[in-house]
Amino acid sequence: MMRSLLPLAAAMAALTLSACEEPAASTPPAPPAPPSPPSPDLPMTGAKAREIIGDLPLPCVELASLKADMLTCAERVGGAADHEGLRTELRDLRWTLQSLPADEAASRCSALTNELRTQPKPQACWNLGNG
Template structure:
């Protein structure tokens, strides 16, 4: 009796695998979790919080982006905290899709480009 039950279970299992292999497509793997969305107004610490567990290079980029944002505010230019938060969250979302080395390299390249921008006297 137990041999018959085992054979039946094996047959059903194989039938299920066969249907699975020929029937439906596999669902896509889940994407990275949504980055944090800290309360406004933005600060350098909140900018780094959005970067989460990414490399120090990416933390440096987030800090630099915040510093540039704060510099614009000091000069009386329109600078939206919400826009900065969205930009950093989008950046984090895209970096999470890369390997750690690729993300760090991209952050380093972007940081180097941003550092070429002269810092206005009012922001020193």
């Protein structure tokens, strides 16, 4: 009888010890992905560019407006105006910047805007924007 109780006692001891172990730490679920930026119909306008940028900081809204003005300027002077390219560029920009802290996103947009403002503006486009 003692021999039949020995395996049972060993099994009970193993179960008791396994119940005392710390449960494995579970990792918290990943935060939900940010929403996809809107994709307005073409042709692009300043309002549609700002719609894509959404609630990013003001320097990013300014950048979107400037890029839309540059597209309009390209059309005025007979250059290539890639509306779909601008929409994609602004959507990518928002996707990248919306996960950053607001001050960092604003800083990046300000730097890009300042860089674009150094480019000469054709006379036909002087009435566009405020740069």
